[in-house]
Amino acid sequence: MLARRLVLILLIAFGGQSATLADADKREQLKNLKSRIASVQRELNSQREKRSSEQKALRTIETRLGELQRQLRNTQNDLDRQQRKLDELATRKRSLNRQREQQEKLIEQQILAAYQLGQEKKLKMLLNQESPDTLSRALVYYDYFNRARAEEIESYRSTIEEISAIEPAIQKETEALEASKEQLSAQRNELAAKQRERAATLAALDAQISTRDQKLNAMRAEQDDLLKLLQAIEEEVANISLPDSYSPFHTRKGKMAWPASGKQLHRFGSRRDGSSLNWNGVVIGSTKGSPVRAIHHGRVVFSDWLRGAGLLIIVDHGGGYMSLYGHNESLLFDTGDWVKAGETIATVGNSGGRSEASLYFEIRKNGRPTNPSQWCRG
Known part of the structure; x- marks a missing residue:
């Protein structure tokens, strides 16, 4: 494990050196490094064989506990992020619904106004205009009215489409949130089991180190x-x-x-x-x-x-x-x-x-x- 990490360290260190370094030199350096690493690995493996089974167990348990704590942290961060996304979607949905209601009222008013005005009244009004300027303004007004109504209807259609799209997004985030909660619960259960296992291993180690000299030797090691x-x-x-x-x-x-x-x-x-x-x-x-x-x-x-x-x-x-x-x-x-x-x-x-x-x-x-x-x- 340590040797593999040292190999990674060395590769990273040499990766930052000048790109002009000759390939032959790189190969020779890597060869020397691998030889040294192999020597370190043999030494560490020899030391591990002398350690008690409890020490080996402690290493395994605490390493797994560290991994679990990191996973718990990441899962909790995912959970928080998903909850924020869900809250944002819910807020956006409420805003869209309010916008939809306002648009419906405005369209309703425009439809009512158009109905009251009617095409016959519009024609009669245009024929009764004495001034060409007044006639021109009236035509511009009606064109504007029709365009505004069309734009409002298009905006309303877009709001409806966004509301329709946001529903499955909320469902997706809700499912992801539930999955993260289940994962978090499983990780916490495993963590609790590993903590109990660690307590038992430490008790066995304490029983081994019963004298002052044994404790001193352990600290020196x-x-x-x-x-x-x-x-x-x-x-x-x-x-x-x-x-x-x-x-x-x-x-x-x-x-x-x-x-x-x-x-x-x-x-x-x-x-x-x-x-x-x-x-x-x-x-x-x-x-x-x-x-x-x-x-x-x-x-x-x-x-x-x-x-x-x-x-x-x-x-x-x-x-x-x-x-x-x-x-x-x-x-x-x-x-x-x-x-x-x-x-x-x-x-x-x-x-x-x-x-x-x-x-x-x-x-x-x-x-x-x-x-x-x-x-x-x-």
Whole structure:
């Protein structure tokens, strides 16, 4: 899974290079990259074989939970859009019906006026005109009257046709709305089942880690996984080229907003649960499902589950800078996607085996962690 994503990252990175690069050089580069990827894949596969069945199950469950949360979000957006469309159609229908009633009244008045006037009265009036100018004005008036009546009838016909066309459109949107509601209900049921499954898996994992030493070893293994991932990304992916209009990451130091709202539960450099390990980032306590926003523009270079970090998204900002966002509930962008500063890229969750909702956030420069508080304001 990771290797396939790295291949995608590399293809995207090299796709942005100069078109004048010789084909032979491209083939040689791709050959070297594939060789390196194969090596990384063998290493990761070897590590996975050593993991407990509960860890594998947690990965599968939380990955599916993230997919479900993303699907729920998309389905709810579809539902909202369909409801807005249905409301617009209903409003238009009411407006057309009022317009139809007004047109019917106007046509009725015109028909009555034409009947009262009659062709005989019109002829008599024309024959009694003494002035040629008066006669001319009378003829223009009658022509105008007839044209206005014809136009009003045509407008009425158009209104009737639009009302006839809007009925099936309303029916179609109503059916689509009902289908989306059923889909949303099914997704919520599956989500609830997966959440129960996750709770049982976490209980089994907690039973495995019964001592302080076991917990420390587990945290070290999680740190090693993240470090290996970052090293693989840094070695295989060239820094991205950003448009000239974009501000370099380093120029925004101390000016960027935090990626999520909430209190910092763990600060950069502090001890992890009283162990000898330090936090390489910060943990922000926040509401589950609340937005996680990119602190700066860049390209997503990883969007997947990782032991310890859970559903993790990493953004490369160029110049050797990367930002990492972990423990997410769902990931809203895929590897290779561009993101803008302030754009919602994930939602806060508790993936990676955490009990409470929070965001793990790191900033790295050339692979080395740096204090996020020096970069983000507030």
